Each structure stands twice: as C-alpha cells, then as structure tokens.
Amino acid sequence: MTAPSSMLHNWHEVPFTKVKITDAFWRPRLEVLKKVTLPSCLIKCEETGRIANFAKAGGLIEGEFEGIYFNDSDVYKVLEGVAYSLMLERDTALEDDADRIIELIAAAQESDGYLCTYYTLVAPESKWTDMEKHEMYNGGHLIEAAVAYYEATGKRQLLDVACRLADHYDRIFGPGKRHWVEGHEEIELALIKLYRVTGEEHYWKFACWLLEERGHGHGVGAIWDKPEWGPPYCQDDVPVREIEKVTGHAVRAMYLYSAMTDAVHVSGDPAYVAALQRVWAHTAQRNMYVTGGIGPSHHNEGFTEDYDLPNESAYCETCAAIAMVFWNHRMNLLFGDGKFADVVEREMYNGALAGISLSGDRFFYVNPLASQGDHHRVPWFDTSCCPTNLARFLPSIGQYMYARMPKGIAVNQYVQGEADIMLENGNGVHLKQRTSFPWSGGVELEVFPAADGVFTIQMRVPEWCRGYRVCVGGEWLSGVEAVVERGYLSIERHWSAGDTILLELDMPVEIFRARQEVQANEGRIALQRGPIVYCIEQSDHDKLKYDEMTFSARERLLVEHREDLLEGVTTLRGKDGLGRPCQFVPYYAWDNRQPGYMQVWVREKQEEQLYNY
Amino acid sequence: MTAPSSMLHNWHEVPFTKVKITDAFWRPRLEVLKKVTLPSCLIKCEETGRIANFAKAGGLIEGEFEGIYFNDSDVYKVLEGVAYSLMLERDTALEDDADRIIELIAAAQESDGYLCTYYTLVAPESKWTDMEKHEMYNGGHLIEAAVAYYEATGKRQLLDVACRLADHYDRIFGPGKRHWVEGHEEIELALIKLYRVTGEEHYWKFACWLLEERGHGHGVGAIWDKPEWGPPYCQDDVPVREIEKVTGHAVRAMYLYSAMTDAVHVSGDPAYVAALQRVWAHTAQRNMYVTGGIGPSHHNEGFTEDYDLPNESAYCETCAAIAMVFWNHRMNLLFGDGKFADVVEREMYNGALAGISLSGDRFFYVNPLASQGDHHRVPWFDTSCCPTNLARFLPSIGQYMYARMPKGIAVNQYVQGEADIMLENGNGVHLKQRTSFPWSGGVELEVFPAADGVFTIQMRVPEWCRGYRVCVGGEWLSGVEAVVERGYLSIERHWSAGDTILLELDMPVEIFRARQEVQANEGRIALQRGPIVYCIEQSDHDKLKYDEMTFSARERLLVEHREDLLEGVTTLRGKDGLGRPCQFVPYYAWDNRQPGYMQVWVREKQEEQLYNY
Secondary structure, eight states: OOOOTTTOOOOEEOOGGGEEEOOTTHHHHHHHIIIIIHHHHHHHHHHTTHHHHHHHHTTSSOOOOOSOTTTHHHHHHHHHHHHHHHHHSOOHHHHHHHHHHHHHHHHHSOTTSOOOHHHHHTOGGGTTSOTTSOHHHHHHHHHHHHHHHHHHHOOOHHHHHHHHHHHHHHHHBSTTSBOOOOSSOOHHHHHHHHHHHHOOHHHHHHHHHHHHHTTSSOOOSHHHHOTTTHHHHTTOSSOGGGOOSOOSBHHHHHHHHHHHHHHHHHHOOHHHHHHHHHHHHHHHHHSBOTTSOBOOBTTTTBOOSTTOOOSTTOOOOHHHHHHHHHHHHHHHHHHOOHHHHHHHHHIIIIITGGGBOTTSSOBOSSOOSEESSOOOOBSOOSSOHHHHHHHHHGGGGGGGSEEEETTEEEEOSOOSEEEEEEOTTSOEEEEEEEEOTTSSOEEEEEEEESSOEEEEEEEEOOTTOOEEEEEETTEEOOGGGGOOBTTEEEEEEEEOTTEEEEEEEOOOEEEEEEOTTOGGGTTEEEEEETTEEEEEEGGGOTTSOTTOOEEOTTOOEEEEEETTSTTSEEEEEEEOTTSOEEEEEEGGGTTSSSSOOEESSEEEOOOOOSEEO | OOOOTTTOOOOEEOOGGGEEEOOTTHHHHHHHIIIIIHHHHHHHHHHTTHHHHHHHHTTSSOOOOOSOTTTHHHHHHHHHHHHHHHHHSOOHHHHHHHHHHHHHHHHHSOTTSOOOHHHHHHOGGGTTSOTTSOHHHHHHHHHHHHHHHHHHHOOOHHHHHHHHHHHHHHHHBSTTSBOOOOSSOOHHHHHHHHHHHHOOHHHHHHHHHHHHHTTSSOOOSHHHHOTTTHHHHTTOSSOGGGOOSOOSBHHHHHHHHHHHHHHHHHHOOHHHHHHHHHHHHHHHHHSBOTTSOBOOBTTTTBOOSTTOOOSTTOOOOHHHHHHHHHHHHHHHHHHOOHHHHHHHHHIIIIITGGGBOTTSSOBOSSOOSEESSOOOOBSOOSSOHHHHHHHHHGGGGGGGTEEEETTEEEEOSOOSEEEEEEOTTSOEEEEEEEEOTTSSOEEEEEEEESSOEEEEEEEEOOTTOOEEEEEETTEEOOGGGGOOBTTEEEEEEEEOTTEEEEEEEOOOEEEEEEOTTOGGGTTEEEEEETTEEEEEEGGGOTTSOTTOOEEOTTOOEEEEEETTSTTSEEEEEEEOTTSOEEEEEEGGGTTSSSSOOEESSEEEOOOOOSEEO
C-alpha cells in the first residue's frame, strides 16, 4: 500500500557541490569553518585522545581508551565535515590529514567488521549487551563520514570499512536473528545513505528493520530501566508507525524521524506518512522555541510537556537544531511543502547558527533564550557532539537551497550564489541568485537552461512574509498566477537563457506573542525580522538590569545595518518602555562581545489598544 | 494656571493654500471634487429649496420654508468648500455663483443680526426656545464659510454677515445674560475661527463661555427631556473640564472636543488638557472602528458602550469621521504628538474617504464595516450634512500635511507635492515631497530654505510602521539620532537648498485582531497595509456567500497594484481558508462596482500555532 500520490512529492536533493555560495552572510562563515573550525576540531580530537583511541584499538600504539564510549563519533563527524569542505575546495594538507586518520580507523576495525574503540579497548566481552552504549550510533557516523569522503575524493578505504561494519551488523541482527533497538538513533539514516551510494538494497532493508524494532519491548540497557527515562527517552515506547507525539531525547527523536522520512521516499508507507505528519505538527506547533530550538529539559536533553518552553533553563541542544534541519529538509523533499523549509530557515539563521561563535572556535551545547550572563561558548566539551555536528552541518548548507522537482526546480533558501541543476529530462539549468538575505527581502534569480524549454520554478514565500510581489521576464505577475500554494509561488513557462525572476518579499519587523499555554512567555514579546530572531544583550544596555526592560509592541524601530557590529548585522533600535534607547541584535550573534545578560522574550509594555497587530 | 509647557507644543497649522498636491492618489479626487462634487451639491441645494429659503427669508421671493430647520448649514458648508476650491484655483463662474448666493444670505439676515431661515420663515416668535433647533449650529457654519470666503477672495460681505450674527449672539447670551447650550456643537469652533481672522477677542471669550455652559443643567429642549437621549446626547451631562468619556452624538462630541482643543491653544487650561487626554484615549482606544469610524448606533448617531463595535449595523457617520480629523488635527498641533496624526491618516484614507464615490457624486451617510449588499451611496439626503461636509473637507486636506513647530517643520502626512512654510524666524522653506503613498512607503523630501540655516524637520513614522530607515543628505541615520519620539523622527541640522531626506517606511500587510471585549470581531481578522484598511467585495468572490469566507492570518498575499481597478488600487490576493482565490480591496473604494456584499472583518481560519504575529 502506498500513500496518495498527491501527498508525496518526492523531490530530489540538489547536492551542495552543485551550489556555490558567494554571499556576504554565509561565505565568511564557510571560510571560518574551513580555516578555524575544522582545524580546531581536529586538534581537539587529537588532544583528547579521540584519534589515538583508534590507533590503540588497532594495536598501532599502546595505551588505554580515553574519554567516553561515543567519542569515536566525533572523529567521524569531523571527517564528514572535512569531506564536505574538500568537495567545496580541494586541500591536499587537509586530505592528507584525513587519510592518516582513516588509516587509524581502518586499523581499529576488528577482523569480523566490528568497530567501536571503547568496546575493543575496554570491554570486548560486553559488546552488544547494552543498547544505550552507542555502538551503532558510532557506526552510523562512520558510515556518513565514509559516504561523504568517498563522494569527495573517490577513495574507497573508509567506505569499505563502513560496508564491512554494516555487513557485520546485518549478520548479527535482523529478522530471525537478534533484536536490536539502538539507544541513540543515527544508524538508520546512515544505512539509507549507504544504500544510496552503494545500491545495496540490504542496507535499506536493514535500516527499515531497525526502525520497526522500536516500540516492541526489545530495548535492553540501563536507560530502559530508569523510571525517569525509560523507553520514551529513546523513542522505544511505541512502534514508529504509531507515533503520536515527540518524546524523549531531542536529537535521537529528530534522527529517527529523519530516517523514517527517508524510508517513505522509497516505501511510500502511508502509516509512516501519517505518523510523520502527526509528530511534525506536535513538534513544530507545541514544542519548538521561536529560535527553532527544541528540547527544553536538561534532564533528558529533550522534551517534557507540550508548551513547556522556559527561556533561561532552555536546553535546546545545538545538535537538536541541526537535526531539525536534517528532518525538515527531508520532509520538504518528501511532501513538497514550504512549511518544512520554513523550519530549515529558522534553524539555519537562529537555533543552529547560535551554536558557533563568529570566530568559529567556540561553541554552545545548550542554547537558552535568556541568560543572566553566566552562559558562554567554550572551545570544546567532554561530550563534544555539537562542535562536530556544526563542522559537518555548515559546509553542507548549500544542499538546503534548492530541490529538483519532477516538473522543475524549487528554490528553498535565498542565498546569493550560483547553482547547476539537472532537470529530470536531462536539461541542465544554471541559476544565478542575487540577494542580500537575510537583511533584505529582494531576490533576483537568473535562469540559464542549457536548452530553452518549458519547466517550473517554485519560489518559496517564507512564513514570515505576508506580502510579496514577483516579476518574471520583466512583467509583474498578477492574480491567481502568483498565488502561493503549499508555501511556494509556482512559475511555469518557457525559459530561455537570461530570463529573470524578481521576487520582493516584505520583510517587516514582526512582533511575536506566544500562545497563552506557554507560561514562560506570558506578557512577553519577541522580535523577528525576516528569518532573523532578535535578542537584547547587556552590552547595549549598561543601565538596565536583567529582565528589567519593557518594550511596547507599538514601538517603531530604526532598521540599521551595521557593518561595524558583530561582523555585519542589521540591528533594530528604538526606545524601551521608559523611553530609554534600546537595541535588538540577532540572536545567533549573541555572546560574541563582553559577557552579559541576553533575552529573546522581553516584557511587553502593556498599552490599552483596541486592535493588536 | 497653565499646563506644563512640556505637554503643550502649540504647533501652528500650515494652511492648505501653501500646499500643492500633485500625487496620483489625491490629485484626481480634488479634480473630481471641483468638477463634480461641488457643482452637484450646489444643484442639490438649489433643487431642494435650501438656497431659495434665504431668498424667501429676505423677502426677495414669495414662498414657504422648505425642508428641515438645519438646512441653511448645507448651503454654508458648500460655500466653504467653494471658497477652498477657489483658494486652490480661481474660477470666475464658481465665484460669481457664490457671490449670488451670498447676496441671498445677506438678505435673509434680520436687522438685529439674527439669521436662521427656518425661524424667520416658520416660527419667528419661537427663536431661542429650543436649544436643539440648531440656530447656532447653522450660525457656526455660516461663520466658517464666511471666514473661508474672505480668505479666498478678500470679499467681506459674508464675513460682515457672520460678525453681525456673532455680535447678535453675544448681545443675548453670556455671563449675566441668558444661558445657552447649543444642542449641536459647531458654533464654538467657528467663533474661534472668527476670532483668529478678525482679532476680536470677544468672539474667543464667547466661545469659551459657550463651552463652559455645558453640564450645568441649562439645556432646554425636546432632546433633554427624552429619557433615551437626555443631556449626554449633546454632551451636556458634565461640565467639559470634567469629561471622562465620549458620549452621545458622535459629530457633536467631536466638534465640541475640537473647540476645546482650540481653546487650550490660547488658554493652556490644564483641566481642559486633562479632559481632552482622557476623552481622546476613551474614544480612540475603546470606541473607534479599525476604519476610524466612530459612533456605532443609529439610534443616537453616536456612542453606546465601550467596545460596542458591531459591523453590519455600524452607523459611523461620514461627518463623524471628518470631525475626527478636525479634532485629531487640532490635538496634533496642540500636543505635537504623531498619534493624533495617525488618526487623521486613518480617517483620510478610510473612514472619511469611504463617504464619497469615486465618481464624486454619490455619498454614504452611514459607513458599515459589513454589508449584505443592500447599502449603497446615493446622490443626496434630506439631512445632507455628509455630502456637504465632504465638499469642504476634501479641498482642504492639504492643511493636514505639515505643521510649523517652534523649532521647524513637522511632516504629518505623506502626499506628493510641494509646500511653502514660513519658519518662526521668518525664513521661508520650500519643500518638495515625492512619494507613492499610500501604496508604498518611500518618501523623499527635498528642502529649499530661502536662507541656509539650522532648524528641525520632524517626519512622522506612522503607527502601522514597525521598521524604518532614514537617509539625510546621502547618509543613513544611525542609532539614537534616528529614534522615534512621540511618533516623529526628528532631524535637526544645518539645511541648505536641495538637501534631501529619504524615509523608507516598511509597509507590510498587517493582520488586525480586535481585543476580546469587541464581541463583533471574535474569531475575525482585518487586513491593513500602510494606512489602507482592506475589505472583500462580492464582485471578486462570486462563488462565496456573505460571511462564508475564512482566511488564515498565515496566508501570504500578492501585493498587486492594479491601475485597471477602482481608479488604481493596490489589491491583496491570496487564497481563502478552502484554497479558493480571494482578493482584498481598499475599504474606501467599496460599492463602486456592481452591488454586492462587503466585509472588513473576515472569519479567521484557525490554525494551531505556537506563536502569533
């Protein structure tokens, strides 16, 4: 049984290798990523023994395992980031360093394919006894790195390691073999990637089997027995096709849903479709911060009750915001609906981007929406998943810009640059996008098909935009031909080289109020302009104490682009409730100046008013 | 005792004769006013015997009084409109016609100065027995017409009639003489105009005495005795300095407050200041429709309970909207606060402008915010105050554009054209304003002082604008120098000929929700873009029944300027809650196509959402 075809759009990804980013917002971040973030992550992996663990497990050097049992994954994730960086720009030194590390990884693989340096070095007799110990989680990240490195360099060594590992899993676990509920999802989406690059269907089937293992009481390990965690913590409380609500550890949940979405791309399984739609609505409409952050609780690094969205104590792990991108991008491709790309955008410019300093070498694990001044980015963590997730997320953001539809091209994110997209009929289309996003809402797209022809270009009109105008080939579109459907403006025409689309998106300052169930935000407002969520910082408000500011939703704000501030940001300047000057800065850029307090949701200065807007 | 000087700004009006309007929005309306509205009003005054009543009262022709006792006022108001039109452009035929009518008016004045054709012809023995019979109301409009005609032509005949009439009042009424509470305010503001043009202080004192007469039980006449009307109907329930709430007949209340505001300009009386601030807040924050309409009830042509703002049965007399302009313009000058100019703008583009057809010869008396299709403009009314109020309001709208401040110039409304303003130091400043208001938010102001010098130009940032940018002399203003205070951006500098201010006001589509006390709008939203309130009309929605449409606040709208529609309007096109195409058009332009339903507040399609904006 398959889902109604009208529901599934099955768009295809346009890989970031086909997308060149040249704009003033992302280009500097990609350069810092390459020059600072990747090298500093590699050094940290070295310094903390994460890389040496492979050498030790492979018997190349003597020594004990250092760190935590999931530390292998950080090395894999940095390698994945290195691979993406190499795809964008070859770099012999970086590649040589990666090759050296890959040699160590290969050496650490046991003869039967098993690979997890913690168990090899610490407890070889205890393999596969505790499903929470991240054995397959580590393996999943190895697979993702291997696929990326193979695609970047054509070198098979790490891919061969990955296949041997996956084959090893497949031999032990599966229908008629042993059960397994991996405590931290990741392996499932990795196996689907491995299937795609190798064409080996058994990887896909094994991924699907792993998905189906959940929710049947097969989970074994410490967390399952802890009453305060239990099966919901790792999404093992119900079979995946029965999921109603987002539960447990946020990153785990998002990785699970990502894999489920991938699976539907192939299977079209309507039970999965329905489950995904339910859990997406439950996540986005009841459990997502305005920054895109998810998972309010430190206790389980995840979800609690609906609308429980405290600001100061918000956990909002950086990895969870990145994982929301992974999932929502897949949902966008599957359903062809802009509302998912809206979430991708919200994370890209807010929840995920806040995780890294402008300097590229300091990171947040936890992303509160308010801080009294004691929360700051640091260079590394014992559990350093977030820096290494950023290391692979940022170089690959180009993949979220476009999608290939059966009828043409969807433009999902507005980032200046160029792209090459192959239509389904084999016609190649070169695109040039000019924009000052996220600081202003004008976008010009120049279209250069290899051969003139009829196809469709869909331009996303973001959720924050109420009014837009669009001009195609010099003519302003009118009426029904320019109505937004499923978040997109659809332009079907005969395209010739040099044809242009000019899209003007109103980008006003928006005042957000949370629904009343969100107790933390009662009497508070937040400001957003375009995709950027704003905050106040102590640096700009020396005379105001923490949480002292009030602000009227009726205040008018100077929209000022300041190249001198925070590497170029548009600030919003006005007066607070007592008439004192105040300034809002982008949330993603907070804690990049002298330490101090920060707030996204500020107290609203109540004013008697008949009409709200 | 005077009010704190910080509170009163005492700006001065820049007369519309110093303001040339050239834009695509108002210019055609002014032309239609001159070519169609004024002639058709004169013809109607002739046809209905309104003008003949003067000839009869003057003994020039035989015959009985025709019509209603306040009909003289319509002739005066058209004459006032004619005078304004002549100020903008001389027209011998029109002036000759006015002179002819003025001769008749002069003839109708009795030897003691009394002038009211109803009493002269119908009940001369009953003069000054019923304070509701509009004797001084008529006189007030005579005075306004006389002042206008004198300023337009330099001819004193009508002004002399007006002075004789005012002197007549002054002889009968006043301290130690008879009490008088004019049932329909108007005389008070007229007397202050007469004081300004003649310099005769006793007119001002008499106006102030009339204001003070109210609320002391002096009112006599039928309406005072009717329990359902009583003293509040004509604002005779409390002394004016004790006013807390807007009450009774809307036009009367607004004329009263206008006169009170004028009085404070001279007196600075803090009790009046406080009363005006109280009653303004009560009017604007609890009793004003989103269109600027006021007075929901047919019964009293006025106010009822706070937040009683029904849509279909809304009365919202056109005169009341115009009177809101009169009052709020005066408040703006007195307090130097843009929030009053915001109301002027709301009326100019919505509540008042809806009163007249695009053709200029059909009028609404009543302006509902929803109609099932049975409410249409007509050429004239028995009580025809609204057409004649439009006839004097429209040609004089130039006066709302600018104000002269002690320190310089305030720019209140954005209308393309030119202006000449004399600063207090005698330096003349020529201004050129270029803008596409109300359809887009960019304004360029070119400044040509006769002599270079330091002064301030204040640009209003309207209430609907959350974000703005401003560039002065080629430099974008920054930070505190461009913060909005009391609704204005204040630019103090040394100005030389050709210096420019470029103001960019974000003009997004705004979704309005009424506060919950407004039961009529529960579950409904209204759309506004810039100063323009939108509505839906049946013409654009053949397949939808009345009040059937739902609309999501999250819908994105094509902002399309259509020169082919309603003489050029920007429409908002999108999809309704069921995905059908829908179109919003400016409220002021409704009922200019085939008859059909109209709604400003449409049912909101409810969608689960964490954050509202």
